Amino acid sequence: MFKKLFTQKHTPIEGDEQIIAGPIPEHIAIIMDGNGRWATKRALPRIAGHHEGMKTVRKITRYANDIGVKVLTLYAFSTENWSRPKKEVEFLMRLPEEFLSTYLPELIEKNVQVQIMGDFDSLPQHTQRAVKRAIDETSHNTGLILNFALNYGSRTEIVHAVKAITQAVQKGELAAEDITEQCISEHLMTKHLVEPDLLIRTSGEVRLSNFMLWQLAYTEFWFTDVLWPDFDEACLLEAIQVYQTRNRRYGGLEEQTK
Ligand code: FPP
16 A cells, blocks of 8 residues: 555656556646755755756656646745755745746747746745746746746645635625635635646655645645656656556546546
8 A cells, every 4th residue: 555655666667658648647746855865965065956956847847748748836945945044045046047047948939838826925036036027928828837836835825715715705795605615726826727636746755745735635646765856757757657547536436437
């Protein structure tokens, strides 16, 4: 049981083409973890791991787009990450800028649309500027949605949704009976997105760390020991291959989902 949840191999057993021809998850969400350990193992400063992790973001974005993934949500900075050393936080806040200034032309060429979810207003001005530019310049693109969770925390997201719904009820715009699951989903930052089909977390950690707690209710999980900077196309394909073997029942019986 545990083995099924926690996969260590990352070489697809079947041919790649067969996996790519199979059902591809529409929305893949990734908790990119292990940058610090990747760097420490090489006697490098932690920020070197984050920088390498940025290159993996490029690689996986390109590949996800190529194989027909519709939404790729990447956990780039959590609301809890502010407690890291100041220099590391500053570096992490510069990374979206570096990534976008380097790869924006490529994202545009590949028809990728950049989005962000999280507390945007609390980001440093320079980060806001870079992200806003990328959002604006890719807003008409119709390919992969590259959704960065930046300064994101799921509990805060849910608190905001509850407050907005309460205010609507107080103003008489919404009746208490109208507070449904759909209503709550529509008040989250992902309201315009399909829910993730597949969640990946790298580096051997098996927890959600305040990531998309509502949205992951029926998502398939796949964990790997691979550290994020080492994560590659073969790893993604293996995750998808495992996903294709899963039987998503949404709480019903197998025959009902067929
Ligand atoms: C967790 O690894 C990773 C982060 C907190 C940052 C993730 C950021 C990137 C992968 C780069 C983002 C790039 C863009 C374009 C925004 P960790 O530092 O906790 O690793 P550790 O657990 O090994 O210490």
